Amino acid sequence: MAESEHFFTDTRKELEQYLENRILLVKMQMTDKAGRLVGRLVVLLVLVILVAIILFFASFMAAYYLADVTGSLMKGFGIVAGGYLLVFLLVWLFRNKLGRSVTDTVIQILLKEQ
Numbered sequence: 121m122a123e124s125e126h127f128f129t130d131t132r133k134e135l136e137q138y139l140e141n142r143i144l145l146v147k148m149q150m151t152d153k154a155g156r157l158v159g160r161l162v163v164l165l166v167l168v169i170l171v172a173i174i175l176f177f178a179s180f181m182a183a184y185y186l187a188d189v190t191g192s193l194m195k196g197f198g199i200v201a202g203g204y205l206l207v208f209l210l211v212w213l214f215r216n217k218l219g220r221s222v223t224d225t226v227i228q229i230l231l232k233e234q
Contacts, residue, residue: 157229179204 126166179200187196 153230
């Protein structure tokens with residue numbers, strides 16, 4: 121009888137230890153995945169900032185060049201602004217598809233196995 125009490129006590133302790141280890145493993149896996157996601161987001165943010173700066177200066181260059189070609193500063197900057205308006209409209213039209221693409225990428229990062 122004492123043997124069966126030890127068996128159930130030992131089994132319960134082992135089960136509790138197993139569950140604690142399993143919970144710890146899940147926490148560690150989620151921390152790893154969250155860390156990778158944050159790392160990618162930081163790199164992406166830095167790249168977006170750099171592209172924005174490049175685009176800003178390239179836009180001024182294009183506007184002044186087009187102003188020289190057209191003979192009017194207003195026309196040069198207007199053409200560049202029209203180009204940005206066109207890009208804005210394209211992004212607006214395809215916003216759902218772009219949103220799904222970003223969502224799918226985040227899910228792939230989170231569910232990707234080592």
